Amino acid sequence: MSEVGRLFLEALRFDRESLEALEGRAERALELGVGGFILFGGEADRVAAMVARLRAAADRNLWIAADLERGPGQQFAGTPTLPPPAALSAHPDAEEATRHAGALTGRVARQLGINWALAPVLDLDVEPDNPIVATRSFGSNPKRVGRLGAVWIDACQAEGTAACAKHFPGHGRTVTDSHIGLPRIEASRDELLAELEPYRAVLDRVAAIMTAHVAFPALGGDGPATLEPAILRDLLRDSMGFPGLVVTDALIMGGFGATEESEGALMVRAVRAGCDVLLYPQDLAASIRAVEDAVREDDALARRVRDSVARSEAVCSAHSGRALESGRPRDLESTDGKAAVAEESIVLATGCVRGDPEPARRALDRDAPVAVRLVSDDRRPPGLPPLGEAFRAELMRLGWSVAAADRGSGQPPGQRIVLLEATPQGWKGRAGLSRQALETVQTELAAAREAEQGVYLIVLGHARLLDSLPGPAACAWAAEPVMESAAARWIDGAIP
Numbered sequence: 001m002s003e004v005g006r007l008f009l010e011a012l013r014f015d016r017e018s019l020e021a022l023e024g025r026a027e028r029a030l031e032l033g034v035g036g037f038i039l040f041g042g043e044a045d046r047v048a049a050m051v052a053r054l055r056a057a058a059d060r061n062l063w064i065a066a067d068l069e070r071g072p073g074q075q076f077a078g079t080p081t082l083p084p085p086a087a088l089s090a091h092p093d094a095e096e097a098t099r100h101a102g103a104l105t106g107r108v109a110r111q112l113g114i115n116w117a118l119a120p121v122l123d124l125d126v127e128p129d130n131p132i133v134a135t136r137s138f139g140s141n142p143k144r145v146g147r148l149g150a151v152w153i154d155a156c157q158a159e160g161t162a163a164c165a166k167h168f169p170g171h172g173r174t175v176t177d178s179h180i181g182l183p184r185i186e187a188s189r190d191e192l193l194a195e196l197e198p199y200r201a202v203l204d205r206v207a208a209i210m211t212a213h214v215a216f217p218a219l220g221g222d223g224p225a226t227l228e229p230a231i232l233r234d235l236l237r238d239s240m241g242f243p244g245l246v247v248t249d250a251l252i253m254g255g256f257g258a259t260e261e262s263e264g265a266l267m268v269r270a271v272r273a274g275c276d277v278l279l280y281p282q283d284l285a286a287s288i289r290a291v292e293d294a295v296r297e298d299d300a301l302a303r304r305v306r307d308s309v310a311r312s313e314a315v316c317s318a319h320s321g322r323a324l325e326s327g328r329p330r331d332l333e334s335t336d337g338k339a340a341v342a343e344e345s346i347v348l349a350t351g352c353v354r355g356d357p358e359p360a361r362r363a364l365d366r367d368a369p370v371a372v373r374l375v376s377d378d379r380r381p382p383g384l385p386p387l388g389e390a391f392r393a394e395l396m397r398l399g400w401s402v403a404a405a406d407r408g409s410g411q412p413p414g415q416r417i418v419l420l421e422a423t424p425q426g427w428k429g430r431a432g433l434s435r436q437a438l439e440t441v442q443t444e445l446a447a448a449r450e451a452e453q454g455v456y457l458i459v460l461g462h463a464r465l466l467d468s469l470p471g472p473a474a475c476a477w478a479a480e481p482v483m484e485s486a487a488a489r490w491i492d493g494a495i496p
Helices: 005-008 019-031 044-058 085-090 094-112 142-158 189-194 229-239 263-273 282-298 297-318 331-345 358-361 389-397 434-450 463-466 480-492
Strands: 007-013 034-038 063-066 162-168 210-211 246-247 371-376 416-422 455-461 473-476
Touching: 005 007, 005 162, 005 297, 007 210, 007 282, 019 044, 034 044, 044 063, 044 094, 085 094, 085 142, 094 142, 142 162, 162 297, 189 480, 229 246, 229 263, 246 297, 246 463, 263 282, 263 297, 282 297, 371 389, 389 480, 416 434, 416 480, 434 455, 455 463, 455 480, 463 473
Parallel strands: 007 034, 034 063, 162 210, 210 246, 371 416, 416 455, 455 473
Antiparallel strands: none
16 A cells, blocks of 8 residues: 555545445555545435545544535535525625534534535636536625635634635636636736735635646646646645645546546646645556656655655544544434524525516415426535425415425416526536526416416526526526525515
């Protein structure tokens, strides 16, 4: 078992593999000496139990990481979902809402045995056609994004869970999804340096910074930032003075492998460029062998590997000092009341409701059956219940008469609420709505108007989408159950 293995985090996908397959993958990865794992999907109890087994089987501290930008429920069923950064930023008390979200995320993560939350996103929401940032961002103002990012990071890390600012030096200007291909940003060096403000705000506090699989010719090189020493070593380490871990974005992404080089050669380049942790390679064993082979022939690379491993183990140890909780996560939906407080951040801020909502809301009769029409423009993320389930349940709890669930318009016309799910997702490849989703929404709204029935549209996505949609509508930012529930309360008037 070589030291090189410590550079890598293997993926365990509860959303794709059987428990037996996961156990085998984890055992092989531990034999190869990995530094830890990144987890996707699964029931909270099942995840916590496996993490406990992994820690018991390892002879060292392990990184157990997960993408938790919208709370633990983004990945793990049975844990709280939270508003995305765009919704937190729109809250009247954005810093307090962001603090609650970071703290709840950090605390519940540790109950699962996770010590690394790969969040928050510090990319700027400056390009409407960006297919992958949008609601994942705290906004377009660099200082505000940095301030809210710092609040989230401090709150999460105060609970003992490391945070990770991403995606350096910024994914906000892209119009290509780096999961699919290599975006290229042609902005000037001065423009790009001005947009580093969010990272400057967190340099001395965040445990890690994640690289962008995006090309920035003005900052150095034509390849992704993940492979460019001018960006990672010269700019981030030397010029900006970042002392923490540099971790790659997932190495299975198209933006990383956009050249004709082998995966192993790219791994070596990433280490040379200044990456300390290599996240989610396609072929773990082959990637480790490639770096080992290069290290045997290059003393400078060997020193770089030793430095990265030492840095990773030191940061990991600093976030493993508090005893990790294990077993069944306790009272996850009401930990210190933070879940309830976080729900309030859905309060629909000025500018996120088109026109005067009152006439449209009053046109809906809570005592007559209302159909909840479901239109999804997404793949449903792992761990989330079916679209509309939380919305319908909350309406019924509030005393509404809700008709049977229906995804089509085949039933007789009646009053309806249209729930449109349209969120940024990897491999989706676009920012706006598909033609099919847009036409379905238009058909639903037109049918209700023709029948002179009440109708309202709730967009579970970015407020910008309201501009392309007809009729009375409001933005609820994301598809998490917490957002659906709050949108139902807003329809009811429980949220003004």
